[in-house]
Amino acid sequence: MAVAAGKMARVASRLRGGGSALPGLVVERLDPRFLTHALADLPRGVVVVTGTNGKTTTTKMLVAILREHGLTVFSNPTGSNFTRGVISSMLAEIPFSGRFKADIAVLELDEAHALKFAAEVKPTHSLLLNVARDQLDRFAEIDHTAKLLAELAEQTTTGVVLNLNDSFVSRIAGRVRDGVSVTYFGVDPSIADRLPELQEADVRFEDDFTPPEPTAADGLLKPHDERSFEVRFGSTDRVGPMVLKQRGLAAMINATAATSTARALLGNEFRDVAAGAALERVEPPFGRGEVIDAGGQPLELVLVKNPAGFTVALSTYGNTPVTTMVAINDDYADGRDVSWLYDVSFESLRGRGVALTSGVRAYDMALRLQYDDVAVAQVEPDLDHALERFLTAYKDEPKRIFCTYTAMMALRRNLAGRYGLAHFGEEAQP
Amino acid sequence: MSSHPDGSHPDSKGRIKVVHIYPREMSIYGDLGNTRCLASRLRWHGYEPLVHQHHPGNDFPTDAHLVLGGGGQDSGQARVQDDLAHNAEVLRALAADGAAMLMICGMYQLFGNAFITIEGERLPGIGILDVTTKGNAKRMIGPVVLETAYGDVVGYENHSGSTELGRGQRPFGRVKSGKGNNGTDKTEGAVTGNVFGSYLHGPLLPANPSFADALIKLAVERALGEPFVPGQIDDELADQARTRQVRRLAG
Numbered sequence: 155m156a157v158a159a160g161k162m163a164r165v166a167s168r169l170r171g172g173g174s175a176l177p178g179l180v181v182e183r184l185d186p187r188f189l190t191h192a193l194a195d196l197p198r199g200v201v202v203v204t205g206t207n208g209k210t211t212t213t214k215m216l217v218a219i220l221r222e223h224g225l226t227v228f229s230n231p232t233g234s235n236f237t238r239g240v241i242s243s244m245l246a247e248i249p250f251s252g253r254f255k256a257d258i259a260v261l262e263l264d265e266a267h268a269l270k271f272a273a274e275v276k277p278t279h280s281l282l283l284n285v286a287r288d289q290l291d292r293f294a295e296i297d298h299t300a301k302l303l304a305e306l307a308e309q310t311t312t313g314v315v316l317n318l319n320d321s322f323v324s325r326i327a328g329r330v331r332d333g334v335s336v337t338y339f340g341v342d343p344s345i346a347d348r349l350p351e352l353q354e355a356d357v358r359f360e361d362d363f364t365p366p367e368p369t370a371a372d373g374l375l376k377p378h379d380e381r382s383f384e385v386r387f388g389s390t391d392r393v394g395p396m397v398l399k400q401r402g403l404a405a406m407i408n409a410t411a412a413t414s415t416a417r418a419l420l421g422n423e424f425r426d427v428a429a430g431a432a433l434e435r436v437e438p439p440f441g442r443g444e445v446i447d448a449g450g451q452p453l454e455l456v457l458v459k460n461p462a463g464f465t466v467a468l469s470t471y472g473n474t475p476v477t478t479m480v481a482i483n484d485d486y487a488d489g490r491d492v493s494w495l496y497d498v499s500f501e502s503l504r505g506r507g508v509a510l511t512s513g514v515r516a517y518d519m520a521l522r523l524q525y526d527d528v529a530v531a532q533v534e535p536d537l538d539h540a541l542e543r544f545l546t547a548y549k550d551e552p553k554r555i556f557c558t559y560t561a562m563m564a565l566r567r568n569l570a571g572r573y574g575l576a577h578f579g580e581e582a583q584p
Numbered sequence: 585m586s587s588h589p590d591g592s593h594p595d596s597k598g599r600i601k602v603v604h605i606y607p608r609e610m611s612i613y614g615d616l617g618n619t620r621c622l623a624s625r626l627r628w629h630g631y632e633p634l635v636h637q638h639h640p641g642n643d644f645p646t647d648a649h650l651v652l653g654g655g656g657q658d659s660g661q662a663r664v665q666d667d668l669a670h671n672a673e674v675l676r677a678l679a680a681d682g683a684a685m686l687m688i689c690g691m692y693q694l695f696g697n698a699f700i701t702i703e704g705e706r707l708p709g710i711g712i713l714d715v716t717t718k719g720n721a722k723r724m725i726g727p728v729v730l731e732t733a734y735g736d737v738v739g740y741e742n743h744s745g746s747t748e749l750g751r752g753q754r755p756f757g758r759v760k761s762g763k764g765n766n767g768t769d770k771t772e773g774a775v776t777g778n779v780f781g782s783y784l785h786g787p788l789l790p791a792n793p794s795f796a797d798a799l800i801k802l803a804v805e806r807a808l809g810e811p812f813v814p815g816q817i818d819d820e821l822a823d824q825a826r827t828r829q830v831r832r833l834a835g
C-alpha cells in the first residue's frame with residue numbers, strides 16, 4: 155500500500171515538475187518502517203557516505219567502482235540527501251509488490267539525516283569524509299557536526315572508513331563497536347603540506363594530535379602532477395596512475411576515499427585496473443565543476459557552500475583564471491547566514507575582477523569583494539537577467555560561475571533550456 | 585605636513601591599534617570580517633591601522649584603541665575563559681578609559697555578568713556590560729533588523745543564550761525583525777560607554793558602515809586626541825545590501 159501510494163505521488167510530482175522528496179514523504183507517513191523492510195536484506199549491506207564536503211562526488215565515484223566490479227548498486231542520485239529523498243529514489247526501482255533488487259546500497263546523506271536514517275536502518279558501512287564549518291544556521295557548531303559523525307560510526311555494524319588527516323574524523327576510530335573494522339584514507343606524507351588547502355586548520359586545536367599510522371589496507375593519495383595521481387596501499391599495491399574529469403586536489407581526495415572504501419567492501423574481489431578505469435570515466439556531478447558547452451565556449455558551474463569548499467574551489471580554478479560570475483542565494487539549502495563569505499579570501503580573483511555578482515545576496519557578495527579589492531563590473535540580483543548578460547557580453551570566451559545551491563539549481567535550469575542539457579532535478583543536494 | 589610622533593607613515597593621519605581577541609577560538613561565524621572592515625575603512629579614511637591578534641596566554645596589548653571579539657563554540661569559550669579572567673582587569677581599565685570595543689555573540693556574553701547554563705551552573709563573565717545570559721534549549725536563529733542610533737542595522741543571529749539587561753543597561757538597538765537578546769523584550773545587544781555588545785553576525789560592520797565609522801571615530805579621538813576627519817568612501821554597495829535586507833525583513 156505504501157509503495158503504491160508513494161509511486162502515485164512520484165508520478166504526480168513529476169507531472170507538476172516538483173521536488174523529488176514528496177513521494178518519500180508520502181511513504182514515510184504511511185509506513186515509517188519502509189526503509190528497514192526494503193534495505194535490511196541487501197546481501198552486501200548499506201553504505202552511508204557523509205561529511206561536510208565531497209559527499210555527492212565521492213558517492214558517485216564509489217558507485218562507479220562497485221558497478222565496474224559487476225555489482226547492482228542502489229544509490230540516491232535523484233533526490234535530496236535527506237531520508238525522504240532516499241525513499242523517493244527507491245520507489246522508482248521497486249516493483250509494485252516486489253522486493254527491492256540490488257546487491258548493495260550506497261547512500262549520500264546529510265550529516266544530521268544520516269543519524270535519522272540510522273535510527274531506521276543500521277548501516278553496515280560508513281564513509282566519513284571530513285568536518286568543516288558549514289551552514290552553522292543548521293548545525294550550530296562544528297563540534298556538533300563532529301559528534302553526529304561519531305554517533306553514526308557507533309551505529310555502523312561492519313566497517314567504517316575514516317579520513318586519516320582530519321582529526322575530527324580520525325579520532326572517531328575510538329568510538330566504533332568491537333569487531334567493526336576501521337580503514338583510513340588520506341594523503342601521502344609527501345603532500346601533507348597541501349592539507350591546509352582542504353581544511354580549516356584554525357578551528358582544530360589538537361596540538362597533540364598525531365594521525366594514526368596507515369597500514370596496507372589504507373589508501374593514500376600520491377599526486378604525480380596537477381591532474382595525474384595514484385592511490386597507494388602499502389608499498390606494493392596501487393590504483394592508477396589516473397586522471398579524473400573533475401579537477402583539483404579535493405576531487406583526488408574524494409577518489410582516494412571511494413577507492414579505499416571499495417577495496418574494504420570488495421576484499422579479494424577488488425581489481426585495481428577496474429577501479430582506475432571507473433574513476434576516470436566519472437563525470438563531475440551537476441554543478442561540481444561541470445563544464446557546459448555554452449555556444450562553443452566552456453562554462454563551468456562550481457557549487458560553493460562553505461568557507462572550506464569555496465577556498466578549495468578558488469585554489470582549484472585559480473591557475474586558469476577566466477571571466478567569472480558569483481551567485482549567492484540565502485535560502486535554507488544555501489545557508490541563510492552569509493557571514494561565511496568573510497572567512498574566504500578572494501584575492502585570487504583580483505587580477506581579472508568579477509564580471510557579475512547575482513542572487514538574492516548579490517550586493518553582499520559585491521561588498522565582500524570590495525573589501526578584498528576585487529573589482530565587480532556589475533551587480534544584478536535577478537539570476538536570469540544576470541545569466542543573460544553574462545552569456546551575451548562574454549560570448550567568445552570561457553566562463554565560470556561560482557554559485558550556492560539554489561542559485562545553481564536556477565542557473566542550471568536556465569542553461570538546460572538554452573543548450574538542451576540533460577534534465578535537472580536528477581542529482582543529489584549538497 | 586603634520587608631524588607623527590607615533591611613527592606612522594607620513595601620508596597617514598595617524599596610527600590606530602585594532603586588537604582582535606581570540607580570533608581562532610571565538611570567530612567561527614565570520615566575525616573576523618569586522619576587523620577586516622575596520623582595517624580597510626581606517627585606510628580609506630586616511631589612517632593607518634595596526635591589527636593585532638590576541639591569543640590565549642599572550643600579553644594583552646594595553647595600548648589598544650579598538651578591541652573586537654566574536655562568536656565561537658562552547659568549546660571555544662572554554663578555551664579562552666582562563667585568559668579572559670586573567671586579563672579582565674586590563675579590559676575593564678581600558679573600557680573605563682574610553683577604548684572602543686565591539687563584542688559579538690559569545691564574547692558579548694562573556695563581557696556580561698554571567699552565563700548560566702541549562703544545568704544551572706553559573707559561569708562568571710567579566711562584567712563590563714550589565715547583562716546576564718541563560719542557556720536555552722532552543723536556539724534563536726535568523727536574519728535581524730534593528731533600529732539603532734546609527735540608523736537601521738542588519739545582521740544574522742545564531743545563539744542559544746537568552747540575555748537579560750540589568751536595570752538601566754542601555755541596549756544596542758530595538759528589534760524590528762528577529763529575536764534579539766531574548767526574543768521577548770525587543771532589545772538587542774548592550775552599550776556601556778564605548779563598549780558595544782551584540783548578537784549580530786553578518787558580519788555586523790561591512791553592511792552597516794555608519795556604525796563602523798562611529799567606532800572608528802571613537803578610536804581615532806582616543807588614539808590621537810583630535811577630531812576624526814573622514815575620507816570619501818563610496819558606500820553604495822553596503823547601502824544596497826543593507827536596505828534590501830531591511831525591505832525584505834521589516835517591510
